[in-house]
Structures are given as structure tokens and as C-alpha cells.
Amino acid sequence: MWSAGAVTSFLEMKIAFTGKGGSGKSTLAALFVGYLRATGRRVLAVDADVNVHLAPLLGVVADSAAALSHPDNVTAVRRHLLGTNPLVGGVDRFVATTPAGPGSGLVTLESGDPVLARHAVALDERTHVMHVGTYEPEDIGAGCYHGHLSILENLLSHLRPADGDWVVCDMVAGTDAFANSLHAQFDAIVVVVEPTPESVTVACRYRELAAAAGVADLVTLVGNKVVDDVDVDYLRRELGAEPFAVLRAQAGLRRARQAGDCPRPADLDDPAPLRRIAERVRPMPAERRAAQLRALHLKVAEQERARSQLGPA
Template sequence: MKIAVTGKGGVGKSTVIGMLARALAEGGWKVMAIDADPDANLGAAIGVPAETLAGITPISRMTALARERTGASETAGTHFILNPRVDDIPDGLSVEHAGIKLLTMGTVDHAGGGCVCPEHTLVRTLLRHVMTRRRECVLIDMEAGVEHFGRGTVEAVDLLLVVVEPGHRSFQTARQIEGLARELGIRRIALVANKIDSETDERFVRTEAGDLPLLAMLPADPVIRTSDRAGICCWDISGDIRQRGRDLAATIIEHVADITGRMPCAS
């Protein structure tokens, strides 16, 4: 089962993925969580210790590794391999916590649109490998877009999950993401609403969701803010949050089975 998660900044995307990853791992799934967001908050949301996170370098910043694998030199404009070997990277450069392998991908800053460089090539090839070759449940924390996806990876996405909150800007971003995703060929798109605080919020979200499946509405929980301030993973301190994560995981597994016509495998 391969799920990409995106949404406007600040909607609680990493928190939702962290809950989902912990719930799936608890349920016996082999989980690989990929942090492909520039803010790189997924590790903390999963509960990876701060000292471990401090020692992680995103793959996109490993210039020496990118040059080694692509055969590129330091000379600008040089030719390099476009399909480098990456099969050893997920296990070799991930960190494990609570049965979850965390791979911090990062993003590549480009001077101009469409730029192709060794780092970009390595990240794209690595993502394609994880999505098409690995047998784990893969959860990808993406920035508000689908730029990481390209030919060879779109068909591997079982579900694009867009996290929204009850606000017009959040849904404006969600509609932009939906449009880009459909242009790219991603057809399986659903919403999870976060930070729901009232019946008015619920009505707003249901109206704005339109035809997109709305898989869950998660409440605005002060425990999440408190735990974040304390540098503690909310999953580790709240039974309510753990139950929400389990319920969300069960809903997503059922939804993926419905739309793909096959039951996802936990191993």
C-alpha cells in the first residue's frame, strides 16, 4: 500500500501521517515513512528522538552520494547517469523507530524550473524505487504539490491523501493539488479533515469537499499543541490520539481495498 499525503502548510499533515504510521506499525505492517517536505517534521511526529533527528542529513543534500551514484563530476553541464543504483539506500540511510523506517528525502532547490541535477536525479530515482520495488506500506509526507512524482511512479500510488482544515485557503490549495494530480494521472484522491472544532466546521468541510471522498474528520486537540511544545510525540501520551490513528488506518485500508479492488497486504 503506497499513500502520498499532501496539503497546505500548517494543516497538521505530519501529525496525521505520524498517527497513521504508528497505527499501521502497531497493527503489524512494515512501514516506511518518507519525509519529502522541506520542513522535515515527520520524524518528530512519529516520535523519533531529537538527538537521532539532529544527526540526519536529507538525501537531497548528499551531494557526494549523488555524484558517486550518477557518475557526475563537479563541472556544470556534465553528463551523468539518469537511473543510478539506489536499492541499498532505503535500508542503509533510514532510521528506525517503533517499527517504522524513516527516510528523510528532502527537496532539491532549483535555480530554474525543470532543472535536472545529480541530486534531483537521485531523489526521483529513489522515490520511484521505493514506490515500485519495496513491499512495505509506504507513507510519503509531501509539500503542497505532487512535484516529486513522475513517469513510473504515478501508477504505484494507491491513494493521494490531502489533509485539509476548515478554511478557504486550505481548500483552495486542495483544489490546486487535485488539479495537478489529475493532470499527472493520479485518480485516487481523498481528504482527511483536521482541526475540526464545531458543527459549523463539519458543515463547512462537507460542503467544500464536494465529490472527493472525506475519510475522516479529526478534532482540534489541545494535547497535540501541548505535546509539540514539550517536544513529545502526541501518540506516546494520549490514548484518544492512538484510537483516532487506529480508526483512520482501518478506514484507509478499507478505502484502498474498495478503489483498487484488492486488499492491501500488511507484509
Template sequence: MKIAISGKGGVGKTTIMALLAGELRKQGREVLVIDADPSPHMAETLGFKDAEKARPIADMTRLLAERAGKTEGSPFYNLNPEVNDLLRDFMIEHDGLRLMVLGAVQVAEGGCACPENHVLKKMLKKMLLAPNEVVLLDMEAGVEHLGRGTVAGVDHLLIVVIPSRSSIRTALKIKKMADDVRIPNISFIANLVRDEDDREFLMTALPEAPIAFFPDSREIRNAERKETAITEIESELEGAPQQILLKIFQDKK
């Protein structure tokens, strides 16, 4: 199962992905989180103490050149032990969670981060996952990745919205592009929902109801400030991470 997240900047994508990662671990699943944001901070959010040890995939120019170049269509990841080992070098692990960081993307002359995105695309398309394995892809804001078809290989796209008109506008644009690249399952997730008014605004503005509502949480803010693992939080989340996973695994069947 491969799950990606998108939405306007600052709406809570990284936070929600980290909470999902924690919940998946609790359910006994194998989790690989890929941080594809050019300013990555998933490691800190998950409470990795050795965040700086994450070797950005983008640094691996040889790998990038190979993957972006002539080797089109060649076996990748699990199919090729050499590449598999290579990728293992780029994973850091903490509390049973594995993390890979795409890293600062160097934009080429034409304004395209092509090699990095090519690698990401290949990884998502070719990675062979056991039924118990879940890949979570955290992305930068907006629709860039969708535009390049990078997330075309994911099973489920989560689009995060907060109760604001501008976040809805971005979400609708993302939804359209995700439909265009034929992502099989697309769901809205509401974040920073304070009251019934917020809920109602979102329900009216979106074409379909969000599958989960995250409250505005003091615990989340505190975890961010102290850089403690967000996966420890439970009490204030009103079961939202569990609701998302329930829906995702339901849709899969």
C-alpha cells in the same frame, strides 16, 4: 503500498502521516516514512530521540549525481544491492518505524531541486515492496512535487483540508494536478474539525466527502509541545486513522 500526503501549509500533514505510521505498525505492517519536506520535522513528531542522526538524502551528492545523471533506467533500490545498502545508511529506526529524510533541498540555478526530486521519483517508482510494506511520503505544502511528477508513482494521495476557504482552494488545485498525473486513488482528509458547522462547510465545499475527520485535539498539541511521540495518542482521535487505512486498503482491492 505507497501513500503520499499533500495540502496547504500547517493543515496537519505531518501529524496525520505520523498517526498513520503508528496505526500501521499496530496492524503489524512494515512502515518506511519518507520526510520530503525541506524543513523536516517528522522525526520529532514520531518521537525519534536521535532525529539529528538522520542523514539527509540530499547530502549524498554522489548518489544524487549518479541517479540524476547517466544511469537513467538502471536498476534501483531492491534491484541493486549496492544502492540498497546505500539507502539503508539513510534510514533511522525507532519502535519498528523506519524514517528517511530528504533534507534541505538545494535549489539549482533554474530554480529546480532536480537531483533530489529525481532520486525521490526513482525511489517511489522502483522500490519493490512486499505486500506487507507501506511507504508514507510526507511532503511540503502545496503542489510543487505534483508539478514535477514526483508523486506520480504513488498508489494513494491524501489531501488534507481544514475548515477554511483557503485550504479548500489549495486542495482543489492539488486534486486537479493529481488527476492530471493519474494518481489512481485520491482522498480528502478533514482536520481540525470542531463541530457540525465545520463538517458541513467541508462537505459542501469539497467535490466529495472526506474519508476521515480529525478533531481539534489537545493531546496532539501537547505532544507537539513536549516533542513526545504522537503515535501514543489514541483517545481523542475518534478512530480517524483507522478509517483512513480501512478506505485505503479497500480501494487497493
């Protein structure tokens, strides 16, 4: 029988799962949410992938009207985040990197939090699921998913979990997190790698960009869909490093998915990698995160200033 064990860290944690599309990152994120729930943690799961896989994997119907990026929801969330902060200048002055300030409305993981109550689905009183959304027909030819993610950046910047709380985010595939501030919003970034050249290439590129962005120490490489030791050797050789954890191909998990069931840690032959990932995460020092987000905000502000000086196209 599967046992959850214990998560050794008791500070609030924010962890992202990414990797090449099809690597199993969404499934691993869902399994990790299940592991945290079994340990009694309070969890906010955020589906930030344009393909919207995590929410259904947790049993949540991803209704477009409930998406964080729906214009009505963006306005409502930003109105709450604005609070009485005089430094922003109004809801319409929010940019992706707008930080919390004096009087800002903050978001917690408590079941009575107004943002969770309105924009999340409760799996139980300690577990909530949000989804950012995807392209809609009206976005064809004029939409950019990076714009959809700006409300997630706002939410994470104003999020104040309590000790022991976790935020688990299933990110867009590949390296898109570096197009915004999301790479600096988390305490850990799990890059899921399957033993194929394409998946390894994405992982190596992610690691390179993480180093350039000053967050290389946050990246954890996890091998997935591994069949045998040849696969492990391949990952070790091509990554130039030992994968932190390896999940073997799981017949039980595959059968559960074929039956349409949500993935559970109990479906794994060995759930120990989930515990190891949780134990690895350490909170980023507040001063470091503030410095990184401030630098990114100044960069965005300069870009906005340049665009305003150019005037309408």
C-alpha cells in the same frame, strides 16, 4: 485504551500525505506511521517536505549530512540503483524518471537492505525513517527543491516492498508533486484539509490537477482540525464532496506536542480515521503505473534532449 485493529490489505502500499502548509499533514503522516507500526507492519517513512517535519515528529534528528539529497548520498544511492543495468549509461546519466531495468539494484524494506542501512534511521527492525533534506546555505540563489526530490523519484521507482509493507511519504505542501513524477508513484494520496478558505483552495486545485494527470481516483480528502459540525458542513460545501474522514481538534494531541512528545495514535480521542484510511488504499495495477511513469519519462527525456541541443547558456 486505543486498539490498532487490523489493516485489511496485505499487498505493499505507498501512500503520500499532502495539503496546504499548516494543515497538519506531517502530524497526520506521523500518526499513520504509528498506526501501521502498532499493527505490526513493516514501514518506511520518508520526509519529503522542504520544512522537514515528519522525521522530528518520529523522533529522528534530520542531519543534513544524512539527507538523501546530499550530493554524496545521491551518488551512493544511484550507484546502488544502477547495479549492472546497461541501459542507463552510468550514475551521471540518471534523471528523475529513470526506471528500473535489467540488472538494476532494487531497494526493499528489509532491515539488511544496504540503502536503508546507510541512509535511514531504524526506529526498530521493522520501521525506518529517511529524509530528503532541505535548502542549505550553499543553495541560496541557485537551488531548487524539485532537484532535491529527484533522488526520491529514483528511490521509489526502484523500490520493491514485500506484501504487507508500507511506504509513507510526507510530501511538500501544495501542488508541487505535479512538477515531477511523484503524483504517479503512490497508491494513495491523502490531501489534508482544514476548514479555512486557503486550505480548501489548495485541496480543490490538487484535485483538479490530479484529474488532469489521470490520478484523481488516488486522492482522498481528509478534514483536520475540525472543531464542530459547522466546520464539517463548511468542508462539505466548499469541497463539493463529503470528506472521506474527519479528525476533530485534539486536545490530547496538542498537549503532547506542547510537551515536545512525538504524536501517537493513543493521543487521539478517536483513532478510527487512521484505520479507515489504511483500509481505503488499494494497490495501483502495475501496468497502469508503468504506463504513467513511461509517459513521464519520455516527456523528461524530450526536455533533456532539447536542452542538450541548445548547448550551454
